[in-house]
Amino acid sequence: MMTNILVGQSGGPTVAINASLAGVIRGAMKQEQVGEIYGMLNGIEGLLQRRIINLRKSIQCAEDSARLAATPAMALGSCRFKLPEAPHPAYGEILQIFKEYGIGMFFYIGGNDSMDTVKQLSAYFAQQGEDIRCVGVPKTVDNDLPCTDHTPGFGSAAKYVATSIAEVARDSAVYHKFNVIVVEIMGRNAGWLAAASALARDSGTAAPQLIYLPERAFDPEAMLAKVREYAKTDELLVIAVSEGIRFANGEYLSAAGATKDAFGHVTLAGTGKYLEEMIRDKIGCKVRSLELSVLQRAAAHCASATDIAEALEIGEAAVRFAAEGKTDVMMIFRRVPGDVYLVDVECVPIGACANLERTVPADWITADGSDVSEEMMHYLRPLVVGRAPYFEEKGMPAFFALDKRVVEL
Amino acid sequence: MMTNILVGQSGGPTVAINASLAGVIRGAMKQEQVGEIYGMLNGIEGLLQRRIINLRKSIQCAEDSARLAATPAMALGSCRFKLPEAPHPAYGEILQIFKEYGIGMFFYIGGNDSMDTVKQLSAYFAQQGEDIRCVGVPKTVDNDLPCTDHTPGFGSAAKYVATSIAEVARDSAVYHKFNVIVVEIMGRNAGWLAAASALARDSGTAAPQLIYLPERAFDPEAMLAKVREYAKTDELLVIAVSEGIRFANGEYLSAAGATKDAFGHVTLAGTGKYLEEMIRDKIGCKVRSLELSVLQRAAAHCASATDIAEALEIGEAAVRFAAEGKTDVMMIFRRVPGDVYLVDVECVPIGACANLERTVPADWITADGSDVSEEMMHYLRPLVVGRAPYFEEKGMPAFFALDKRVVEL
Numbered sequence: 001m002m003t004n005i006l007v008g009q010s011g012g013p014t015v016a017i018n019a020s021l022a023g024v025i026r027g028a029m030k031q032e033q034v035g036e037i038y039g040m041l042n043g044i045e046g047l048l049q050r051r052i053i054n055l056r057k058s059i060q061c062a063e064d065s066a067r068l069a070a071t072p073a074m075a076l077g078s079c080r081f082k083l084p085e086a087p088h089p090a091y092g093e094i095l096q097i098f099k100e101y102g103i104g105m106f107f108y109i110g111g112n113d114s115m116d117t118v119k120q121l122s123a124y125f126a127q128q129g130e131d132i133r134c135v136g137v138p139k140t141v142d143n144d145l146p147c148t149d150h151t152p153g154f155g156s157a158a159k160y161v162a163t164s165i166a167e168v169a170r171d172s173a174v175y176h177k178f179n180v181i182v183v184e185i186m187g188r189n190a191g192w193l194a195a196a197s198a199l200a201r202d203s204g205t206a207a208p209q210l211i212y213l214p215e216r217a218f219d220p221e222a223m224l225a226k227v228r229e230y231a232k233t234d235e236l237l238v239i240a241v242s243e244g245i246r247f248a249n250g251e252y253l254s255a256a257g258a259t260k261d262a263f264g265h266v267t268l269a270g271t272g273k274y275l276e277e278m279i280r281d282k283i284g285c286k287v288r289s290l291e292l293s294v295l296q297r298a299a300a301h302c303a304s305a306t307d308i309a310e311a312l313e314i315g316e317a318a319v320r321f322a323a324e325g326k327t328d329v330m331m332i333f334r335r336v337p338g339d340v341y342l343v344d345v346e347c348v349p350i351g352a353c354a355n356l357e358r359t360v361p362a363d364w365i366t367a368d369g370s371d372v373s374e375e376m377m378h379y380l381r382p383l384v385v386g387r388a389p390y391f392e393e394k395g396m397p398a399f400f401a402l403d404k405r406v407v408e409l
Numbered sequence: 410m411m412t413n414i415l416v417g418q419s420g421g422p423t424v425a426i427n428a429s430l431a432g433v434i435r436g437a438m439k440q441e442q443v444g445e446i447y448g449m450l451n452g453i454e455g456l457l458q459r460r461i462i463n464l465r466k467s468i469q470c471a472e473d474s475a476r477l478a479a480t481p482a483m484a485l486g487s488c489r490f491k492l493p494e495a496p497h498p499a500y501g502e503i504l505q506i507f508k509e510y511g512i513g514m515f516f517y518i519g520g521n522d523s524m525d526t527v528k529q530l531s532a533y534f535a536q537q538g539e540d541i542r543c544v545g546v547p548k549t550v551d552n553d554l555p556c557t558d559h560t561p562g563f564g565s566a567a568k569y570v571a572t573s574i575a576e577v578a579r580d581s582a583v584y585h586k587f588n589v590i591v592v593e594i595m596g597r598n599a600g601w602l603a604a605a606s607a608l609a610r611d612s613g614t615a616a617p618q619l620i621y622l623p624e625r626a627f628d629p630e631a632m633l634a635k636v637r638e639y640a641k642t643d644e645l646l647v648i649a650v651s652e653g654i655r656f657a658n659g660e661y662l663s664a665a666g667a668t669k670d671a672f673g674h675v676t677l678a679g680t681g682k683y684l685e686e687m688i689r690d691k692i693g694c695k696v697r698s699l700e701l702s703v704l705q706r707a708a709a710h711c712a713s714a715t716d717i718a719e720a721l722e723i724g725e726a727a728v729r730f731a732a733e734g735k736t737d738v739m740m741i742f743r744r745v746p747g748d749v750y751l752v753d754v755e756c757v758p759i760g761a762c763a764n765l766e767r768t769v770p771a772d773w774i775t776a777d778g779s780d781v782s783e784e785m786m787h788y789l790r791p792l793v794v795g796r797a798p799y800f801e802e803k804g805m806p807a808f809f810a811l812d813k814r815v816v817e818l
Binding site for chain 2: 013042045046071072073074077078079080159162163164166167168170171172173174175176199200202203204256257258259260261262263265267269274277278280281288290291293294295297298299300301302304306381383384385386387390392393394395396397398399401
């Protein structure tokens with residue numbers, strides 16, 4: 001039986017989320033039972049405004065698909081809309097729109113909140129006796145979704161973070177004098193991305209020598225003692241920290257560092273900035289901080305080939321699984337045990353993963369909480385392998401621009 | 410007549426400065442009259458401590474040379490040492506060391522201060538009747554050296570800045586709501602690098618819509634008026650600013666934004682951070698700032714193929730020119746007039762360029778001071794073309810590590 005499909009993107013941007021979109025489109029094109037391939041602009045929020053486009057018309061050739069996969073952020077736009085708890089009129093409206101557009105399969109590429117949306121819609125459609133298959137496709141630079149070995153987008157962010165630190169370590173080692181760099185990395189509750197900074201050491205630098213994750217209470221005195229030790233023997237000390245590290249009393253460092261800005265408004269310090277100030281105040285050595293900010297989730301020019309290929313594959317598999325009857329599931333990677341890195345693409349009931357957060361296991365952090373273990377390194381290494389395909393024109397990235405003309409029914 | 414050569418690096422790091430070093434080594438290997446190829450560690454400062462290494466032994470094969478050229482910062486280390494005015498005992502010491510090591514040609518890769526060192530040594534050696542040829546090889550991300558069309562290192566920094574802005578523009582355009590990003594770019598007196606942000610538009614974004622350079626006094630009211638206009642029609646506004654912009658009274662924005670940090674110390678605001686606070690205070694829209702910091706001069710993974718090839722070429726030519734008898738000169742690029750981008754490598758008397766700073770021409774900035782002209786775009790475009798060779802192992806940069814064992818005479 002012929003059916004149309006609908007795909008959307010939601011949550012924060014990553015470098016791999018358009019690769020998963022390209023994968024869904026490719027997967028749909030391979031299914032004879034799929035008619036139109038619709039995309040919703042700005043997620044569920046845009047869907048409710050019937051801002052729906054035709055993706056079969058947007059992707060005309062292999063070049064379009066490859067360029068889309070190499071374009072960061074969300075080609076369809078995003079939203080931060082969380083579906084209200086059912087019962088709520090929004091559910092009926094959404095079902096009505098699905099019926100108008102003849103949607104039999106729905107794919108939502110996103111993080112925690114987006115998986116909750118898939119779960120709610122899935123439950124509602126089932127309750128209404130509708131055969132609309134709902135599949136969540138994970139993405140997040142935070143790598144904090146449960147059930148899956150890792151999430152698309154994480155490997156590329158990890159590669160950018162570690163590569164940037166390897167470069168900054170070279171940059172800061174040119175003078176013959178001790179200096180400290182504090183690098184602040186994304187991660188409010190889960191320290192995966194800051195942990196990935198350790199990969200910089202595979203490029204032949206000792207940096208980062210200290211890594212602090214939100215999974216452990218931060219002890220400023222212990223850190224300062226370590227800085228004093230490094231100052232005796234080293235020329236360069238790089239400290240990588242998650243933005244979300246907290247003191248033992250639960251207070252965020254960014255809150256402790258709050259000051260008034262030049263206009264009199266209270267402003268949170270960056271966690272890295274606060275540590276920079278602390279080290280300068282207590283030790284007085286040369287120190288600076290660096291916030292990788294949104295660059296770490298947007299740097300398509302430094303994407304991991306492994307990550308982008310996997311993001312494509314998981315998107316394509318999502319359509320195959322839905323066509324085979326799967327619904328109410330999230331797609332996952334399962335790492336095949338053994339020396340060679342291999343992943344199987346599978347799916348799990350979405351109830352097992354929505355609204356749950358996966359943090360770094362306690363035993364993947366060293367006893368004193370200032371580094372990650374060799375198991376963590378073993379876990380991380382394959383995820384950053386290779387440079388992803390990248391398109392340039394006149395020396396600038398040649399990103400794919402989606403035709404956003406809304407479908408007139 | 411056989412002679413040994415000596416090469417050093419000085420000033421701030423760039424991505425291209427090791428390519429020029431690789432060029433000097435390659436050029437020296439081609440000259441039959443060159444015996445040993447010595448490198449000084451940490452510039453003139455290390456020379457005075459006789460910290461000298463043998464580069465012929467360090468570079469064993471084409472792979473070593475190519476990897477060195479793809480490694481950011483200074484393989485030989487740097488210094489911020491400015492030679493005191495002659496007469497001074499340091500000159501006699503340096504000549505003594507040159508004689509011990511049999512140096513007949515000296516190459517110093519650096520920016521303004523380094524060119525002054527070449528000039529001073531050149532004059533001293535001539536005055537002493539010594540035939541030691543002194544050649545300056547320019548580098549700086551700031552592009553502020555006179556006489557040359559551009560400086561090695563600038564093209565790669567320009568490519569990184571513009572590529573990052575193109576990516577951040579994608580990242581910040583995913584929500585359906587007006588927001589402002591202020592990007593702070595290196596450049597204290599010369600706005601070349603901030604100007605290069607305009608190249609991001611070649612990737613299909615309108616960003617950056619506003620560009621402010623230190624060559625023009627900054628008018629906050631004019632900027633705020635423009636932000637209010639964009640807020641009416643656009644979803645995303647990117648403002649690129651040089652760190653060194655000043656108000657009409659000459660005060661740096663970073664000084665105006667100074668506040669007390671969490672430890673009570675007065676701290677300069679980043680220029681971008683101060684503008685972020687100003688826009689939030691006066692307009693109240695969503696706004697954030699981003700400081701590209703040292704990443705812009707260290708990002709070898711995003712280097713311009715044109716820049717790295719030219720940096721190699723100018724280093725190689727420096728040795729050829731010295732062998733032909735040139736001394737007391739700085740190497741330069743002269744752009745060949747015409748539609749196709751071509752540069753000739755030449756040299757000029759170093760007195761014409763040392764201690765001078767080249768800023769952006771007034772007519773390459775638009776009348777209202779908020780953008781750059783089409784001449785500037787035409788000037789910039791060829792400098793960022795192509796992706797430079799890049800080596801990876803296990804997904805991480807495979808930088809070249811120089812054997813720093815000091816030569817025992």
